[in-house]
Amino acid sequence: MDLLPYAVVDHLAHYLFRDDIAAIARIASDSVNLENWSSVAEDHLRQRYLLDVDVYIADLDEADKKTKGRTIQLSVMKRQFSGEAVEPWNFKKRIFAWIASVRIHAFPSDLLETHRPSSIEEVMRVISLPVATGVASSLRVEGFNPPEMDIALKMLKPVQKTFSKVGFYACENGFQLKVEDFVSAYVSQEAQLQYLYVGCTSNISKEQLAETVVSLLTKKRKTPLKVKIPTTFFGKREVDLFVEKWQQSDGSFETEKEFIWWACDDEWQNIDRQRKSAVRYIAHASRRSSLCLTRHGFSVVNFKLEHLRVNFEWIDSLIGDWKKGDGFYVHRTDWQIKLVLESLDEWQKLVSKHGPLARKGSSPVISIAHPANFVSLDLCRWNADRIGSRGGLLVELKVKHEKLSDLKLGELIVDWKDGCGDYVVNEQSKVEFALRRPSWDRLSNARSGQVVYNHPTADRRLLIKPLIECQSSLVVRAAVVGVDSEVVTKWNLHHLFGALSV
Incomplete structure (x- = not known):
């Protein structure tokens, strides 16, 4: 090379x-x-430089047919990749030209100072140049009348399908050439595509558009994607196709994909009644992603527990695991999660086993104390209708920390020093609790970030440091840790290795 x-x-x-x-x-x-x-x-x-192409197509009435070459007005502006020095292109050094944007207007305009008469062939030669990457490239086609729109779509045949933003706008009267064919062609080269808008209402194949959208659902992407088809009414048949194909995929989530449609009231009620999903979420079997479904569209999002519908047994098992552990997290590394119960009966079972029931404002709360730590688990039932869920109850599970007084904290430290030094309390080597801001200030005495106590007899230290700081209080963790080798002045090696002999 x-x-x-x-x-x-x-x-x-x-x-x-x-x-x-x-x-x-x-x-x-x-x-x-x-x-x-x-x-x-x-x-x-x-x-190398960028080109912004702008085309207007005038009315093709009987008078214009004799001068068909003058029915098209073309403007091509040249600019640098840095965005500087915008000027009309002189059509020279084409080999260094890269397309940044193409706009085709299938209607006439009288305010075209920067445009000049052109032809279909010339426009096609220009817009067939390579599309630039690394910039926000865009293609926009808009119009109303089928004859002009057919010319616009004919112009698009040599265009590379690598724009990051593509839009078909205001196409009420349909085409002699199918716009969905062009949409499918762009989607087949969807690696660069980030935004697709199809605003055409009539003479368009919903089935083909649905198949096109489905193909996007099952492909892995590195960049987010938004597809808007706001003027096409999709019904239960198309929605079932979306859901079924997505469920057949591996469910991996790389980046969010959003699809916007419009569903009429009757269709959406029919869809919503048959979707057994929490707040219109459908969790993938792999637990990697979820489908968020609304009457305005759907999006593929990262999976969360709140996307599931759970029963009493599921939450009861979760509570049991929380009690067996240190109580810091309710699920994995989350100290707060939301779940959707299948019915009110499941909530009543939780109240019967883990009650009594209290109230937090207008919401009922079950508070469960941890058997060995200074934390409790609050189960708060929210009004599900307020968040749009149908047929389920939204329950929030949150770890709550007990607020220790100065006296109780002092007793905790003294008891640790008087003991063996292995545990802070209740055979727990680390505990969490809340402190008022003045209590922490007195304890730390303006030291940097943490407080350390050395055990008088054991090679142990008690490390106390804040985890979460609020305006008036802090969540603090106290943990038993090993000695710091840099501050040890006498190592009793015979306790470890016995008497050494040569």
Whole structure:
């Protein structure tokens, strides 16, 4: 590769994206054997530029048919990748030109100072240039009348399907050429696609659009994707197709995918009644992602526990595991989670076993004390109708820390020093509790971040440090830790190894 002549290297560089050229420039600049590559890369970075193409298509009435070449108005503006020096393009040095945006308006306009008469062939030659990557490239097509829209779609045939933003707008009267074919073509090259808008209402195949959207559901992506089809009414058949195909995928979640539609009231009520999901969430069997379903669309999101419907046995088992542990977290590393109970009867079972029932404002609460730590678990039942859930009860589980007084904290420290030093309290090597801000200030005495007590007899220390700081209080963890080797003045090695003999 390093021995290729300049002309060959230059020819190859024309097929590479700007990001690749920039990478070559960085690598080749440090190598004397890649002089041609370095020179070509620097030349391309300097000479490449972006084009913004704007096209208007006038009415094709009988008078215009004789001068068909003048029914199209074209403007092509040139700018640098940095966004500077916007000027009309002179149609020279096409080999360094990259498309940034294309806008096609299938209707006439009288305010076209920067446009000039053109033809379909010339427009197609311009917009067939390569689409730039690393910039917010966009394609927008809008119009009302089928003859003009058919010309607009004909222009799109040579366009590369690598725009990051694509929109078909205000297409009420349909086309002689199907817009869904173009949508499917863009989706097939969806690696760069981040936003797709289809605002066409009539003469459009819902089934083909649904199949296109489904294909996006099962593909892995590195960038977020939003698809808006706000003027097409999808019914239960299409929604079932979305859900079924998504459930058949591996459920992996790389980035959010959002699809916006519109469903009429009757259709949505029919869909909603048959979806056994919490707050219109459908959890994937893999527990990797969830489908958030509403009458306005759906999105693929990261899985959360609140997307599940659970029963009494599930929560009761969770409470049992929480009691067996240290009580710091209610589930894995979460100290607060939300769940949806299947019915009110499941809540009554929880009250019967773990009550009594108290109230937190207008919400009923079950408070469960941890058997060995200074924490409790609050189960708060929220008004599910307020958050849009149907047929389920939203329950919030939250770890609550007991607030210790100065006296009780002092007793805790004294008891640890008087004991063996292995446990803080109740055979727990670490505990959490809440302290008022003045209590912590007195305890730490302006020391940096933590307080350490040395055990008088054992090689142990009691480390106390804040975890969560609020305005008037702190959540603090006290943990038994080993000695700090840097501060030990006398190591009793005979306790570890016995008498040493030579």
